[in-house]
Amino acid sequence: MSLLRRVVRPMLAAPFIIDGLDAVLHPSRHVEKLERVLPTLEKAGAPPVLTSDAVMLTRATGVVSVAAGIGLAAGAAPRSSAVVLAALNLPLALVNHPVWAIEDAAARAEAVSGLARAGAVGAGLLLAAVDRGGRPSLGWRIRNSRRQREAMAAAYSSAAARG
Template sequence: MSLTRLLARPMLAAVFVADGVDALRHPDAHAARFRKVAPLLEKVGVPPVLTSDATMLTRVGGGVTTVAGLMLATGRKPRTAALVLALVNVPLTVVNNPVWEARGKEQRKELTRGLLRGVGLGGGLVLAAADRNGKPSITWRMSNYKDHRAQIRQAKASVKDRYTA
């Protein structure tokens, strides 16, 4: 593992681990923010069953975020952990930064900054999820394998033709 990955993964994961632990220990503040956007989520089509118990949903989200963040930080299944965090990051960013509810120019600026910060973290997570640690993609490996097998078949046929003629 490169030094960059060794340092960058825990740095990226730290935000999510801290937020996840806070959601587990103090779910009320997180649930209150969620309750503010619950009507909007229901308008969009999220079933009310998913939004009925905000505290439990907050704790589950906090647990998932904490575990995935620790996995990313320690390098255990980092691509899967980064993908999970990226998927969880989208609703968290929207819930924590409701720009449409801003009252005043300063509050709108602050919420927009938070929204952009969340989008930036999401971009970093997508990059971490796509990082193959220097290894080529499965598509390239399969193509290379097929090419290699074709070359071997051609070489065998050439040798066979030379000695049978």
């Protein structure tokens, strides 16, 4: 693993680990944020399981966030961990920065800025999800293996025809 990956992955995972631990240990602040957007979620047709027990949902999200964050930071299944965090990042960004629900111009500008930051983190997570550490993709390896077999077969048949 390159030095850049050793530094960047833990930095990218740190906010998710910290916020996840806070959600597990002290869910009340996170539940308040969720309850502010619950009417919108219900109008959008969110399943009742999401709106029935906000504390359990907050803690479960926190556990997933911590587990995936540690996986990304430690380099254990970093691509899968980055996908999980990217998928988790979108709803968390919308809950933490509900631009549509804010009427004050200054608070709305702050929420838009926070949403843009969350989008940037999500983009970084997607980049981490497709990072193969310089190794070729499975598709390339399969195509390359097929080409090599075909070239070897052609070389054998050419040699057999000559001799």
